[in-house]
Amino acid sequence: MAQYRRVSGSVGLITLQNPPVNALSASVRQGIVDSVKRALGDQKVKSVVICGQNGVFCGGADIREFGRQMSGPPLVPMIHDIEAANKPVVAAIEGSALGGGLELALGCHYRISHSKAVVYHCFIMTMSDQAKLGLPEVTLGLLPAAGGTQRLPRLIGVPAALNLITTGRHVTAAEALQLGILDHVTEHNTVDVAVKFALSVTGESLDGRRISSFSCAPLSDLDSLFEEAMLKVRSAARGAIAPVACVQAVRAAATLPYAQGMEREKELMATLFHSGQARALQYFFFAQRAVGRWSTPSGARWDTSQPRPVRKAAVIGLGTMGRGITVALAQAGLSVVAVETHAKQLMEATKAVPSMLKRGAVRGGTTIEPDSITYSQNLQAVADVDLVIEAVFEDMALKEKVFQQLSIICKPDTLLCTNTSSLDVDHLASQTRHPELVVGMHFFAPAHVMKLLEVVYGRRSSPAAVATAMQLGKKMGKVSVAVGNCRGFAGNRMLKRYLEQAFFLLEEGATPELVDRALEEFGFPMGVFRMSDLSGLDVGWRVRKADGLADTSLTGTSARVRQGCRYSPLGDLLCEHGRFGQKTGRGWYQYDKPGGRVAKSDPWLHNFLDEYRARHGLVPRCIDQQEVLERCLFVLINEGFQILEEGIAAGPEDIDAIYVFGYGWPRHRGGPMFYADMVGLERVVERLERYHQAHPDVPYLQPSGLLRRLVANGSPPIHKWRNVIKNRNSQL
Numbered sequence: 039m040a041q042y043r044r045v046s047g048s049v050g051l052i053t054l055q056n057p058p059v060n061a062l063s064a065s066v067r068q069g070i071v072d073s074v075k076r077a078l079g080d081q082k083v084k085s086v087v088i089c090g091q092n093g094v095f096c097g098g099a100d101i102r103e104f105g106r107q108m109s110g111p112p113l114v115p116m117i118h119d120i121e122a123a124n125k126p127v128v129a130a131i132e133g134s135a136l137g138g139g140l141e142l143a144l145g146c147h148y149r150i151s152h153s154k155a156v157v158y159h160c161f162i163m164t165m166s167d168q169a170k171l172g173l174p175e176v177t178l179g180l181l182p183a184a185g186g187t188q189r190l191p192r193l194i195g196v197p198a199a200l201n202l203i204t205t206g207r208h209v210t211a212a213e214a215l216q217l218g219i220l221d222h223v224t225e226h227n228t229v230d231v232a233v234k235f236a237l238s239v240t241g242e243s244l245d246g247r248r249i250s251s252f253s254c255a256p257l258s259d260l261d262s263l264f265e266e267a268m269l270k271v272r273s274a275a276r277g278a279i280a281p282v283a284c285v286q287a288v289r290a291a292a293t294l295p296y297a298q299g300m301e302r303e304k305e306l307m308a309t310l311f312h313s314g315q316a317r318a319l320q321y322f323f324f325a326q327r328a329v330g331r332w333s334t335p336s337g338a339r340w341d342t343s344q345p346r347p348v349r350k351a352a353v354i355g356l357g358t359m360g361r362g363i364t365v366a367l368a369q370a371g372l373s374v375v376a377v378e379t380h381a382k383q384l385m386e387a388t389k390a391v392p393s394m395l396k397r398g399a400v401r402g403g404t405t406i407e408p409d410s411i412t413y414s415q416n417l418q419a420v421a422d423v424d425l426v427i428e429a430v431f432e433d434m435a436l437k438e439k440v441f442q443q444l445s446i447i448c449k450p451d452t453l454l455c456t457n458t459s460s461l462d463v464d465h466l467a468s469q470t471r472h473p474e475l476v477v478g479m480h481f482f483a484p485a486h487v488m489k490l491l492e493v494v495y496g497r498r499s500s501p502a503a504v505a506t507a508m509q510l511g512k513k514m515g516k517v518s519v520a521v522g523n524c525r526g527f528a529g530n531r532m533l534k535r536y537l538e539q540a541f542f543l544l545e546e547g548a549t550p551e552l553v554d555r556a557l558e559e560f561g562f563p564m565g566v567f568r569m570s571d572l573s574g575l576d577v578g579w580r581v582r583k584a585d586g587l588a589d590t591s592l593t594g595t596s597a598r599v600r601q602g603c604r605y606s607p608l609g610d611l612l613c614e615h616g617r618f619g620q621k622t623g624r625g626w627y628q629y630d631k632p633g634g635r636v637a638k639s640d641p642w643l644h645n646f647l648d649e650y651r652a653r654h655g656l657v658p659r660c661i662d663q664q665e666v667l668e669r670c671l672f673v674l675i676n677e678g679f680q681i682l683e684e685g686i687a688a689g690p691e692d693i694d695a696i697y698v699f700g701y702g703w704p705r706h707r708g709g710p711m712f713y714a715d716m717v718g719l720e721r722v723v724e725r726l727e728r729y730h731q732a733h734p735d736v737p738y739l740q741p742s743g744l745l746r747r748l749v750a751n752g753s754p755p756i757h758k759w760r761n762v763i764k765n766r767n768s769q770l
């Protein structure tokens with residue numbers, strides 16, 4: 039809806055009303071069309087202001103309408119009519135003007151927005167109280183098809199428009215003013231200022247105010263500008279089609295008259311609108327928000343659990359993870375006690391952490407007060423903190439000891455969190471006096487950069503403890519996903535199956551290059567072997583040794599079998615050769631030096647694989663990309679269904695958010711569970727069964743019970759899976 043009233047005698051004020059973000063639903067568009075008509079037809083009205091209710095201008099087109107039959111007045115002619123009006127129309131932008139919201143504002147003759155001077159909160163300087171503007175359609179697999187690709191370059195120039203449209207980034211009102219998107223910013227009430235402004239421009243000529251009549255500022259070398267832009271978008275998101283279409287649409291603005299440019303925009307949008315990528319990205323938009331509405335099998339929920347305030351936190355262990363967590367906490371404005379019992383490691387951390395903070399501040403355009411962190415070699419320093427995150431070496435005996443000590447030293451209500459990536463959170467809780475205050479906070483390296491946080495609730499974790507960890511994650515800018523306690527939790531448990539298949543494929547005749555190429559063409563930034571080299575092969579080796587798996591003294595058939603199942607010792611053998619990946623300059627690939635980044639094919643590795651196969655009587659066969667994808671991805675997906683079945687994750691959105699934010703799953707494919715839905719659950723079952731027949735010694739290739747049940751229920755779409763899971767759980 040849109041409300042219309044006349045204010046200050048001669049200004050028609052149109053207020054968009056569609057909480058929470060005033061999205062341009064059919065009824066809002068109808069409201070705008072009707073109100074504009076009324077304003078233009080009313081002789082008493084000399085100028086018009088468009089604003090949004092509750093301090094938000096407009097969050098863009100209503101994304102929920104995209105999957106349905108479109109109705110109501112279309113955006114393009116609506117915006118065209120506003121621009122063509124013979125009375126000045128002013129956009130009063132508070133909160134957000136995004137997507138169709140900004141395109142609506144670009145159709146207005148003037149744009150005024152809200153910007154407050156720099157504010158300080160805790161130790162961090164931000165520009166928080168400012169409107170945000172942008173054309174984020176590309177992040178939804180679309181392009182700004184309500185004239186955005188044609189008006190923005192005409193207003194601010196081709197290079198700046200290309201940047202905004204292809205990245206979808208939001209800019210603050212201050213930056214938008216600098217770029218020329220806004221005519222004016224104010225620290226006062228934006229709508230009042232816009233109304234006064236509208237009165238002041240009454241009767242002035244609008245000839246120079248209609249952006250569609252502008253020409254793009256000429257540029258000397260358009261071809262190389264667009265070639266460069268195309269290369270950039272192609273390497274930023276492999277295989278994503280929307281960024282490419284965005285570049286093509288902006289090119290049309292730079293080279294064609296407006297009307298033809300609009301035709302091109304429409305054509306390009308038509309190719310995107312019904313694409314699988316658009317569906318995946320729009321699903322993921324809502325999935326991201328759904329993970330915040332967490333619940334646990336014991337009935338704890340996001341809306342009934344009260345988080346505790348956390349002002350002062352401690353980090354125990356200042357290795358790579360601990361340092362990153364310290365930085366993330368400080369960046370969130372908390373006071374941090376950083377504890378490391380080894381003097382040398384502590385000294386290194388006192389140098390590394392401030393420089394990480396500095397780099398982060400430069401990147402984020404903020405300043406940070408390093409005094410918010412105190413360092414100590416003594417665990418007693420955590421006595422008065424509200425929350426502790428333990429990040430010591432991944433060793434149960436060591437962690438047990440730390441938790442026993444923390445339980446004595448800390449205040450009785452201090453939340454004790456562990457950053458373990460796979461160990462038993464319940465067991466650690468049992469070492470403390472208040473197991474209800476123990477949860478896992480599983481960060482991903484580098485912890486101050488990666489968006490994902492798995493919040494692991496144990497059997498006895500209280501709802502308040504889960505809510506506090508979830509909220510703290512959000513405060514640190516993370517996407518927090520609540521998961522249950524099992525070996526590897528959700529993400530690493532699924533990863534284990536994926537890695538196993540990759541090793542098996544090498545045994546059967548593939549090379550790291552072939553496997554990685556298939557996965558990178560699918561859209562992962564790095565294939566499994568390049569990724570292992572980056573994160574260090576010794577990490578998994580240590581875990582396998584702790585699990586009693588990495589025994590390379592075994593010979594004959596038993597070398598490749600553990601607990602009755604197929605096992606590949608390839609990763610263990612590489613580690614025994616001192617090949618830990620990038621850090622040693624050798625892994626699945628070779629690097630020019632230890633710490634080198636550029637992976638090169640390694641003849642040694644190929645010989646090693648040949649010898650290994652010969653030793654075990656394995657006859658290499660031709661493996662194609664389809665098999666690589668199906669074996670690696672379907673087994674990972676299958677484990678995802680098992681995790682849903684067991685209630686370790688509450689819904690498919692949780693798993694998808696974990697994989698996109700923590701494991702590089704291409705966002706335009708929606709996440710592993712969405713991908714399964716797109717491929718078709720029946721097909722996933724059929725392929726898994728086929729591979730299981732061929733490899734009966736790999737039990738994880740057998741389709742999970744939930745996957746089979748979903749197929750038996752007619753393969754409902756992903757948003758209905760929770761019902762099938764719920765029905766099953768209620769029968770138990």
Ligand SMILES: CCCCCCC/C=C/C(=O)SCCNC(=O)CCNC(=O)[C@H](O)C(C)(C)COP(=O)(O)OP(=O)(O)OC[C@H]1O[C@@H](n2cnc3c(N)ncnc32)[C@H](O)[C@@H]1OP(=O)(O)O
Nearest residue numbers: 059061097098099100101102134136137138174183184327
């Ligand atoms: C052939 C057809 C031609 C059509 C041409 C179309 C051209 C235009 C296309 C578009 O405009 S696409 C939409 C572009 N806009 C966006 O991408 C903005 C999306 N929203 C946001 O970034 C944020 O929501 C916000 C506006 C910055 C506000 O953030 P905040 O953190 O305050 O709230 P959220 O939790 O994110 O959202 C609250 C609530 O609102 C729902 N929502 C937000 N935006 C939209 C939207 N555009 N459409 C529908 N719903 C929206 C969001 O999902 C949340 O609800 P729940 O999911 O929690 O129920």
